Amino acid sequence: MNIETILFYFFAASTVFSALRVITARNPLHSVMFLVLAFVSSAGIWLLLEAEFLAIALVLVYVGAVMVLFLFVVMMLDINIEKLRKDYLQWLPAGALLATLIVVQMVFVLGDKAASTGMTAVKHASDYSNTKELGRLIYTDYVYPFELAAVLLLVAMVAAIALTFRRRRDSKRQDVRWQVNVKRNDRVRIISMPATKKNEVSGADEAHAAD
Amino acid sequence: MIELLQTVHQMGEGLLGAAWMPVWTVVKILVIVLPIMGGVAYYTLAERKVLGFMQVRPGPNRVGWWGLMQPIADGIKLLLKEFIIPSGANKFLFLAAPVMALTPALAAWAVVPFFEGGTLANVNAGLLYLLAMTSLGVYGIIIAGWASNSKYAFLGALRSAAQIVSYELAMGFALVCVLLAAQSLNMGEIVQGQQSEYGLFGWYWVPLFPMFIVYFLAGVAETNRAPFDLAEDESAIVAGFHTEYSGMGFALFFLAEYANMILIAALTVVFFLGGYLNPFHGWGVLGELTDQIPGLFWMLAKMSIFLFLFLWLRATFPRYRYDQLMRLGWKVFIPLTLIWVVVVASWMQTSLWVW
Numbered sequence: 001m002n003i004e005t006i007l008f009y010f011f012a013a014s015t016v017f018s019a020l021r022v023i024t025a026r027n028p029l030h031s032v033m034f035l036v037l038a039f040v041s042s043a044g045i046w047l048l049l050e051a052e053f054l055a056i057a058l059v060l061v062y063v064g065a066v067m068v069l070f071l072f073v074v075m076m077l078d079i080n081i082e083k084l085r086k087d088y089l090q091w092l093p094a095g096a097l098l099a100t101l102i103v104v105q106m107v108f109v110l111g112d113k114a115a116s117t118g119m120t121a122v123k124h125a126s127d128y129s130n131t132k133e134l135g136r137l138i139y140t141d142y143v144y145p146f147e148l149a150a151v152l153l154l155v156a157m158v159a160a161i162a163l164t165f166r167r168r169r170d171s172k173r174q175d176v177r178w179q180v181n182v183k184r185n186d187r188v189r190i191i192s193m194p195a196t197k198k199n200e201v202s203g204a205d206e207a208h209a210a211d
Numbered sequence: 212m213i214e215l216l217q218t219v220h221q222m223g224e225g226l227l228g229a230a231w232m233p234v235w236t237v238v239k240i241l242v243i244v245l246p247i248m249g250g251v252a253y254y255t256l257a258e259r260k261v262l263g264f265m266q267v268r269p270g271p272n273r274v275g276w277w278g279l280m281q282p283i284a285d286g287i288k289l290l291l292k293e294f295i296i297p298s299g300a301n302k303f304l305f306l307a308a309p310v311m312a313l314t315p316a317l318a319a320w321a322v323v324p325f326f327e328g329g330t331l332a333n334v335n336a337g338l339l340y341l342l343a344m345t346s347l348g349v350y351g352i353i354i355a356g357w358a359s360n361s362k363y364a365f366l367g368a369l370r371s372a373a374q375i376v377s378y379e380l381a382m383g384f385a386l387v388c389v390l391l392a393a394q395s396l397n398m399g400e401i402v403q404g405q406q407s408e409y410g411l412f413g414w415y416w417v418p419l420f421p422m423f424i425v426y427f428l429a430g431v432a433e434t435n436r437a438p439f440d441l442a443e444d445e446s447a448i449v450a451g452f453h454t455e456y457s458g459m460g461f462a463l464f465f466l467a468e469y470a471n472m473i474l475i476a477a478l479t480v481v482f483f484l485g486g487y488l489n490p491f492h493g494w495g496v497l498g499e500l501t502d503q504i505p506g507l508f509w510m511l512a513k514m515s516i517f518l519f520l521f522l523w524l525r526a527t528f529p530r531y532r533y534d535q536l537m538r539l540g541w542k543v544f545i546p547l548t549l550i551w552v553v554v555v556a557s558w559m560q561t562s563l564w565v566w
Contacts, residue, residue, distance in 0.1 A: 029357065033304075036350070056339040064346025065376055068353065072372050075357050075365070129335050131396055176538045 309463035312351025367451025371442035384548035
């Protein structure tokens with residue numbers, strides 16, 4: 001048993017455990033944190049497969065951005081945990097059925113390939129760059145599917161914003177550009193006030209006292 | 212420098228055999244982390260001194276000579292203070308949060324080149340690794356805010372999460388320009404790509420000047436420093452996400468913040484100011500003379516400029532309002548970086564690209 005096998009089993013066990021905890025944890029925030037752990041562990045497995053670009057991209061995009069927004073939403077929601085747990089058993093069979101289906105599909109797709117190559121990943125020389133190889137494939141052989149996916153995502157983003165964006169007519173929002181462009185002369189007026197003479201002031205005081 | 216390392220490496224290998232590899236890695240990690248910790252301690256003193264001088268007062272000057280023992284006194288004070296866990300707090304996450312803040316701040320240093328060949332891990336996708344590590348730091352802040360069971364901490368965490376996610380985009384696009392120019396994700400190759408006969412004019416700050424500014428300012432925002440320190444806005448939300456932390460918990464957040472500032476300074480230098488390269492290289496006699504100075508000196512000297520800039524910004528500017536901060540990130544930085552990516556990509560196809 002070499003170090004890579006030990007690392008693989010470590011990451012695999014950690015992925016499976018945290019994935020299970022995502023659905024069994026009582027607190028939704030704990031679920032999110034376990035999902036983060038699941039992502040990080042699968043990134044570790046990808047690193048073992050010399051797919052460093054995918055591994056780092058997984059951490060960067062999912063852990064660094066998507067899950068932060070998840071946390072953001074979960075923290076803001078007022079979730080009634082008791083109510084959420086009530087239907088757990090009722091929906092468990094449906095979920096289990098779906099999961100089995102996915103596993104069966106995965107076995108059909110991947111099982112054949114794994115068996116034919118003798119379950120070993122191809123080792124590359126140390127100067128092999130996964131990033132470069134991936135970039136070459138995406139921007140040459142798969143450039144149309146890649147761009148299509150990008151446009152689809154853009155459309156989805158624009159649609160989501162267009163559906164939820166509501167500009168209130170009566171809102172008193174501040175126009176930052178206008179605020180930033182304010183010059184000193186718009187706000188401060190310097191007026192010339194000549195100093196008053198001493199006897200004028202004392203004269204005024206006496207007049208005031210006489211009242 | 213590299214010869215010295217190789218001599219030590221060969222000597223150790225002869226001495227310990229297979230067991231040398233982990234020992235050597237741990238030694239290298241300590242050689243990087245311990246100076247950073249020392250740097251953090253004295254950076255806090257430098258901050259108080261610089262702020263003091265800028266406000267025409269002496270700053271800390273009671274402990275030791277010219278206040279030089281002040282960080283140690285602060286450290287002992289924080290170490291001996293009671294660590295209070297608020298009632299209703301999520302105990303595990305409350306304790307884990309400071310660790311989650313500090314770990315990525317230190318882990319990111321693994322790929323930073325300090326001198327030629329002087330990195331802990333010469334990763335091919337080093338730049339991506341850095342982006343991933345700096346984006347993980349936000350977890351410490353969010354978890355701290357949530358686990359504290361305090362509304363001020365929670366508000367600070369929410370502000371911080373939104374702020375970091377927004378500025379990370381601008382930061383990422385600025386780095387896309389750097390990797391376009393360097394044609395590599397490897398940190399060592401990015402520095403080597405800036406080597407030229409024109410000294411400091413061969414560095415990427417010339418063609419990528421707007422990105423250089425955006426990257427550093429986004430870095431200031433990402434480390435929650437003034438004028439973007441909305442997450443710990445003491446005039447509105449007490450101390451933000453670390454309101455409920457005392458003693459060492461607070462000290463760890465402090466360490467993480469300063470370690471991140473030093474990291475941003477180092478990265479700005481590596482990406483835009485030629486890392487360990489000599490600024491006068493190729494400038495006749497001056498270039499030949501200064502080429503004798505080791506790269507580590509240039510690296511540290513350039514980093515000091517940015518470390519001072521952090522303090523200067525804090526002493527000069529009032530805090531941003533939150534909507535102004537979001538506007539700067541989304542409506543100024545991100546469009547600017549997007550345009551510059553296209554500009555650099557087209558520029559590189561012409562013969563006018565000389566970097």
